[in-house]
Amino acid sequence: MPINITLVVVLAVIYAAGFYLLMQRSLMRVLLGIVLVGHGANLFLQAAGGPAGEPAKVGKALGAASDPLPQAMALTAIVITFAVTVLLLALAYRSSVLLKDDEVQDDVEDRRLRRAPETEDEPASVISLREGEP
Amino acid sequence: MTGLLVALPALLPLLAAGLSLLVSRIRHAQRVVSGVALSAVLVDAAILLWIVDSHGAVVLRLGGYPPPAGITLVADRLSALMLLVSAVVTVVVMLYALGQRVTDHGRTATTSFHPVYLVLTAGVMLAYLTGDLFTLFVAFELMLTASYVLITRGVTADRVRAAMTYVITGLTSTLLLITLIALVYAATGTVNLADLGAKLSDVDPALRGALSLLFVTVIGIKAAVVPLHFWLPDSYPTAPAPITAVFAGLLTKVGVYALIRVQTAVFAHQDAWHVLLVAALITMLLGALGAVAQDDVNRMLSFLLVSHIGFMLFGLGLFSEAGLTGAILYALHHITVQAGLFLVLGLVARHTGATSLRRMPGGVARQRPLLAVLFATGAANLAGLPPLSGFLAKVTLLRGGAVSDTELGVVLAGAAVVTSFVTLYALARVWVIAFWGTGREGSADADRSSGELAPVMTTACAVLIGVGVAMAAFAGPLSAVADRAATHVLDVTSYRSAVLGGEP
Numbered sequence: 001m002p003i004n005i006t007l008v009v010v011l012a013v014i015y016a017a018g019f020y021l022l023m024q025r026s027l028m029r030v031l032l033g034i035v036l037v038g039h040g041a042n043l044f045l046q047a048a049g050g051p052a053g054e055p056a057k058v059g060k061a062l063g064a065a066s067d068p069l070p071q072a073m074a075l076t077a078i079v080i081t082f083a084v085t086v087l088l089l090a091l092a093y094r095s096s097v098l099l100k101d102d103e104v105q106d107d108v109e110d111r112r113l114r115r116a117p118e119t120e121d122e123p124a125s126v127i128s129l130r131e132g133e134p
Numbered sequence: 135m136t137g138l139l140v141a142l143p144a145l146l147p148l149l150a151a152g153l154s155l156l157v158s159r160i161r162h163a164q165r166v167v168s169g170v171a172l173s174a175v176l177v178d179a180a181i182l183l184w185i186v187d188s189h190g191a192v193v194l195r196l197g198g199y200p201p202p203a204g205i206t207l208v209a210d211r212l213s214a215l216m217l218l219v220s221a222v223v224t225v226v227v228m229l230y231a232l233g234q235r236v237t238d239h240g241r242t243a244t245t246s247f248h249p250v251y252l253v254l255t256a257g258v259m260l261a262y263l264t265g266d267l268f269t270l271f272v273a274f275e276l277m278l279t280a281s282y283v284l285i286t287r288g289v290t291a292d293r294v295r296a297a298m299t300y301v302i303t304g305l306t307s308t309l310l311l312i313t314l315i316a317l318v319y320a321a322t323g324t325v326n327l328a329d330l331g332a333k334l335s336d337v338d339p340a341l342r343g344a345l346s347l348l349f350v351t352v353i354g355i356k357a358a359v360v361p362l363h364f365w366l367p368d369s370y371p372t373a374p375a376p377i378t379a380v381f382a383g384l385l386t387k388v389g390v391y392a393l394i395r396v397q398t399a400v401f402a403h404q405d406a407w408h409v410l411l412v413a414a415l416i417t418m419l420l421g422a423l424g425a426v427a428q429d430d431v432n433r434m435l436s437f438l439l440v441s442h443i444g445f446m447l448f449g450l451g452l453f454s455e456a457g458l459t460g461a462i463l464y465a466l467h468h469i470t471v472q473a474g475l476f477l478v479l480g481l482v483a484r485h486t487g488a489t490s491l492r493r494m495p496g497g498v499a500r501q502r503p504l505l506a507v508l509f510a511t512g513a514a515n516l517a518g519l520p521p522l523s524g525f526l527a528k529v530t531l532l533r534g535g536a537v538s539d540t541e542l543g544v545v546l547a548g549a550a551v552v553t554s555f556v557t558l559y560a561l562a563r564v565w566v567i568a569f570w571g572t573g574r575e576g577s578a579d580a581d582r583s584s585g586e587l588a589p590v591m592t593t594a595c596a597v598l599i600g601v602g603v604a605m606a607a608f609a610g611p612l613s614a615v616a617d618r619a620a621t622h623v624l625d626v627t628s629y630r631s632a633v634l635g636g637e638p
């Protein structure tokens with residue numbers, strides 16, 4: 001299969017930028033990262049379909065037509081990423097209302113468990129966990 | 135006619151979800167729709183298992199396109215077994231959720247739970263039936279998007295925080311899956327699993343290895359394989375008990391199913407695969423140790439869930455008939471017992487008003503003897519004490535490890551035994567703290583409602599735990615079917631000829 005170098009370079013840049021954004025703490029940037037990688041993935045599907053060609057329609061010679069299967073897959077993927085992006089936007093909004101910022105936060109329980117040995121001098125044995133008992 | 139049976143498990147819940155939205159204003163209608171649809175799927179799955187086991191795999195070509203073009207649904211013994219057990223869990227969890235709903239909010243309240251739950255079921259069922267990689271992606275999305283909605287229903291700050299981790303992780307693995315599909319398509323020009331298996335054998339082994347590894351990574355995120363498990367214990371415990379139960383029972387196991395299906399049908403490993411075995415080892419041990427460190431019972435169960443995914447990977451990683459039989463039996467056992475335990479602990483949490491072991495007043499065994507019996511049975515089952523179904527699955531796995539040609543098999547068998555003991559310890563800790571003792575009157579928190587336990591909820595728990603016991607009672611026929619399923623899964627040529635037709 002002939003490889004389109006321009007597409008490959010564009011894909012590499014999009015993926016790199018997208019995953020960089022995914023690593024950020026701000027939910028807005030994570031969202032942009034997901035949108036970017038999503039576009040990258042759809043473009044990748046197109047690139048995987050081989051070179052561009054005639055539209056694949058009934059009655060056309062198959063040889064000259066571009067591969068319709070990756071296009072169909074990309075369409076499906078676009079719809080799905082669109083829907084989930086909207087859901088994530090709603091979540092980000094809800095998060096900014098409830099938590100007053102849109103940072104992705106550490107899990108509370110994780111932090112509490114990590115701190116536990118320092119804050120409590122009792123050994124973490126079975127019996128000592130029953131602190132509520134009279 | 136048999137083709138219709140293959141389509142129904144995915145189609146019926148989806149149609150019912152639409153209908154459920156339409157009739158949301160009519161009293162009882164949503165409950166009836168969900169009940170009828172899910173029960174029909176259960177019956178359908180049972181018939182399908184019987185047909186598939188006696189006549190071989192059933193293939194449905196949607197739209198009549200000859201494969202590899204078009205969407206193919208395939209039901210073989212493995213998918214039929216998973217379908218049946220998952221259908222049982224969806225019905226039971228729905229009963230539990232209804233019980234909880236009616237107790238807390240009365241009969242009239244309409245809810246978005248039903249349509250979303252039905253969509254989730256459709257996604258799970260489609261994932262078991264799909265015969266191509268892209269439909270697998272669609273099924274995963276159907277299931278995950280529904281789960282995103284379920285986990286964020288009734289938004290509180292806690293749930294939003296947990297859901298963000300969950301959604302972002304899920305989406306990342308989804309995008310990686312699209313990337314993988316693109317790579318596979320670029321290498322072979324097809325996404326049909328059977329066709330891929332044939333075409334990938336001509337591809338450079340190094341590229342095939344890389345694709346196989348990427349698939350393990352992508353699905354590893356969804357199946358919570360250590361070190362890709364980090365999101366699971368942070369997100370699952372925040373959801374209400376029935377939702378956590380169905381997530382824990384089904385979602386990760388769909389990932390395991392996808393791993394089994396694709397690694398055998400597409401990548402057709404012949405010998406034990408060390409990468410997967412090492413991942414299984416780490417998953418088993420780290421998950422179990424993580425469970426011991428937890429204070430919140432739901433988090434503890436979530437870590438045990440991660441740990442026990444390792445058992446299934448262990449069976450798969452051996453790529454032998456004995457190992458795969460063990461993995462299949464383990465998946466079936468684990469779906470019911472893990473969902474059952476989450477439900478039981480959900481009831482305990484409602485009764486005591488606490489999920490944290492520190493705040494558990496104790497004495498549940500005296501106040502609610504039935505709950506204690508259910509928890510003890512489920513816990514013993516998960517830890518694999520004889521004569522329960524966990525023991526059956528573990529013995530099959532250990533035998534697979536012992537007879538395998540790699541030394542790693544024996545090491546893993548040892549680790550599996552250690553993990554079982556640690557599991558037992560973690561669950562025994564809950565037993566001692568929550569169930570023993572004199573206790574005091576439970577003080578239910580405001581948001582956990584009255585703390586009242588509807589009989590239907592207890593019954594639902596009893597059914598799930600009972601299925602685990604029944605699996606042990608019917609161990610003979612069950613392991614025979616699982617054995618035949620494993621043989622068929624490993625026999626790639628018969629899968630190919632069943633799907634592609636004609637030429638082997």
